[in-house]
Amino acid sequence: MPPMPSSRPRPASLTIGETAHRTGLSVHALRFYEREGLLVGPVERTAGGRRRYAEADVEWLRICVKLRESGMPLADLKHFAELVRRGPGNEAERLELLDAHQRRVEAQIRALEECRSVIAWKVGVYADHVARGKAEGLWDPTGPQ
Amino acid sequence: MPPMPSSRPRPASLTIGETAHRTGLSVHALRFYEREGLLVGPVERTAGGRRRYAEADVEWLRICVKLRESGMPLADLKHFAELVRRGPGNEAERLELLDAHQRRVEAQIRALEECRSVIAWKVGVYADHVARGKAEGLWDPTGPQ
DNA sequence: GGTTGATCTAGAGTGCGCTCTAGTTCCTAA
DNA sequence: TTAGGAACTAGAGCGCACTCTAGATCAACC
Numbered sequence: 001m002p003p004m005p006s007s008r009p010r011p012a013s014l015t016i017g018e019t020a021h022r023t024g025l026s027v028h029a030l031r032f033y034e035r036e037g038l039l040v041g042p043v044e045r046t047a048g049g050r051r052r053y054a055e056a057d058v059e060w061l062r063i064c065v066k067l068r069e070s071g072m073p074l075a076d077l078k079h080f081a082e083l084v085r086r087g088p089g090n091e092a093e094r095l096e097l098l099d100a101h102q103r104r105v106e107a108q109i110r111a112l113e114e115c116r117s118v119i120a121w122k123v124g125v126y127a128d129h130v131a132r133g134k135a136e137g138l139w140d141p142t143g144p145q
Numbered sequence: 146m147p148p149m150p151s152s153r154p155r156p157a158s159l160t161i162g163e164t165a166h167r168t169g170l171s172v173h174a175l176r177f178y179e180r181e182g183l184l185v186g187p188v189e190r191t192a193g194g195r196r197r198y199a200e201a202d203v204e205w206l207r208i209c210v211k212l213r214e215s216g217m218p219l220a221d222l223k224h225f226a227e228l229v230r231r232g233p234g235n236e237a238e239r240l241e242l243l244d245a246h247q248r249r250v251e252a253q254i255r256a257l258e259e260c261r262s263v264i265a266w267k268v269g270v271y272a273d274h275v276a277r278g279k280a281e282g283l284w285d286p287t288g289p290q
Numbered sequence: 291g292g293t294t295g296a297t298c299t300a301g302a303g304t305g306c307g308c309t310c311t312a313g314t315t316c317c318t319a320a
Numbered sequence: 321t322t323a324g325g326a327a328c329t330a331g332a333g334c335g336c337a338c339t340c341t342a343g344a345t346c347a348a349c350c
Contacts (some may be wrong), residue, residue: 032307046317074306103270109261112257116247123247162295191346194344194346
């Protein structure tokens with residue numbers, strides 16, 4: 001008889017290297033995140049003391065990566081992890097945290113779009129200029145303008 | 146007879162404080178940028194040694210702010226400033242620098258948009274959940290998933 | 291003349307988010 | 321059995337972009 005497929009799916013079979021690979025984080029970063037309390041649960045260990053990550057850890061880390069990539073500070077990530085760690089009952093707070101971040105991301109996108117248009121305009125000025133040959137209306141420390 | 150309106154428009158009449166105000170940079174940052182060679186020309190000084198900025202400086206700084214805001218490192222900004230300082234003849238290089246940055250900004254926007262959609266999805270999950278009351282399908286360190 | 295506030299310089303310090311080091315231990319494959 | 325590589329810990333170090341400090345000077349106003 002094969003061992004009963006556990007009703008609690010906790011394989012926890014990925015090494016730190018594999019997890020790094022799957023999440024895009026470095027092994028250093030993974031250990032660092034753990035130390036900082038950014039993970040939801042304690043990471044399992046083998047008899048020899050090596051970390052074993054479960055799929056759920058990878059999933060969580062992937063969200064972390066997206067939140068970080070979009071500028072959420074580690075402190076907020078830690079706060080979020082704490083909420084999740086405390087278990088059910090604080091979903092509204094989690095929602096608020098995510099929602100606030102979402103608004104920041106949207107503001108960021110708008111800001112970047114404005115930067116893009118300023119840059120695009122400047123690129124246009126130069127492109128135009130380069131196409132025509134002579135310097136006018138460009139920054140020139142020695143001349144007017 | 147009024148002083149002839151200079152044919153080379155170089156008023157250079159803004160204090161560092163006013164310039165900070167107009168550009169959004171701090172006075173510290175303005176001095177820092179200057180030390181780092183991020184300005185195109187040397188900033189004028191009063192007899193007493195105070196900086197006086199011209200409108201052209203403000204204009205340049207505003208572009209700098211946009212480039213920084215969109216993630217251009219100071220090193221690139223410095224390179225750009227050097228090109229401009231060298232005067233006409235390198236417009237193609239300036240264009241390339243700006244164009245490369247523009248592409249990075251666009252990639253950044255796309256990345257942020259992806260983050261946003263991941264976050265939005267998660268926000269949706271929580272919102273849905275909070276609206277309905279009970280915890281399921283959410284991260285719960287003590288339960289399955 | 292005196293006070294207040296802005297500005298000056300050179301250089302040290304800060305915050306963030308990792309990244310790297312050193313020295314050791316574990317595991318796998320030959 | 322041995323060699324190799326991957327992982328372990330604690331803690332130091334780093335890169336970036338400012339930011340702040342100290343102590344002095346300048347400028348405007350009463």
